[in-house]
Amino acid sequence: MIYTRMTDLIGRTPLFQLAQTGSGTRLLLKLEQFNPTGAAKIRMARSMVLDAEARGLLRPGGRIVESTSGNTGLGLAVVAAERGYRFTAVVDRHACADKLRTMAALGAELIFVGDDDHLATSAREDLAEQLAANEPGAFFTEQHNNPANADGYAELADELLADLDGPDVDVLISAVGTGGSLFGTARRLRQRGSAVRVIGVEPVGSIAFGGDGGPYWQSGTGTPPGASIGTAVDYTLLDEGLKVSDIEAFATARAVAARTGLMIGGSAGGSVHAALTRLEDFAPGSTVITIVCDGGEKYLDTVFDDEWMRARNLLDLPTESHLNTLLTRLSPTPTPPPSWPPSKTADPSHPRPFGGVSTLL
Secondary structure, rough: OOOHHHHHOOOOOOOOEEEEEEOOEEEEEHHHHOOOOHHHHHHOOOOOOOOHHHHOOOOHHHHHHEEOOHHHHHHHHHHHHOOEEEEEEEEEOOHHHHHHHHHHHOOOEEEEEEOOOOOOHHHHHHHHHHHHHHOOOOOEHHHOHHHHHHHHOOHHHHHHHHHOOOOOOOEEEEOOOOHHHHHHHHHHHHHHHOEEEEEEEEEEEEEOOOOOOOOOOOOOOOOOOOOOOOOOHHHHHEEEEEEEHHHHHHHHHHHHHHHHHHOEOHHHHHHHHHHHHHHOOOOOEEEEEEEEOHHHHHHHHOOHHHHHHHOOOOOOOOHHHHHHHHHHHHOOOOOOOOOOOOOOOOOOOOOOOOOOOEEEE
């Protein structure tokens, strides 16, 4: 098939079976990095823009404005480029540098809030709202409170049911940032008769599920202290909310990459950690789905960089080793277990726990 728009390539992303228990419960990952921009959020970016056009809020030549940590901005940049809009992304330096560079390459105007590398969600959203209000023809997509966000994931649910071809989705366990991907998917599944159990995952330090707020490094997920919890977080659909630490999330992403060759992002690592560690507690024969919202290739200078991890006290080899053991035990395709930690150096007295470059003389 030949396509004429990048957004025509959205969807139909594959399911990957990561694990299976002895009782037949399996963990399937919906690999959203196979979308354009390598992320799930292009689904809701398209949905929000089409909805704004239908309601007369966006007209030819207008401007789209959004506060973003990266993946929503990438999606909006693509949609804006192909539909003739200007796009302004209000960002902070907590975002992955590659996401920011890619947005700029796609024609987005970047406006930075804050001078350090910490989340500035509330300040970003305030500025985005102000910029849109001050420019005639500009539209603030306001992803956290836009119903079209969650609506954009209805097709994801339909894809799951089509690919499973009979078995129900028994458990949906995924990250909660804006809430659109988890709750939009869950709503559609229940509309189609599924009895799915919905489990949300946020970073330790996020406030959506209560508890004390604090800093965290997982990108594009959670609700930091001082930020408002948006209406896309639909507590009426939530059966359980879990918190996963940065160390657990990042160790999982790194272990999955080293064990299977699959690169997943840091927040997806949190969801997969929650699913893996609870997989044997679910009813025998359950189908457990985790939405992998983006791939790990965007995080080579953070989650997959030892020095960055070590500088922030996030590198935890025992946790990675434990997860490698768990992945090996639950692997649906048993293979000889690799040595752990993987070393790429010629000198065994100076092993690199993950990756690195070595020269053999």
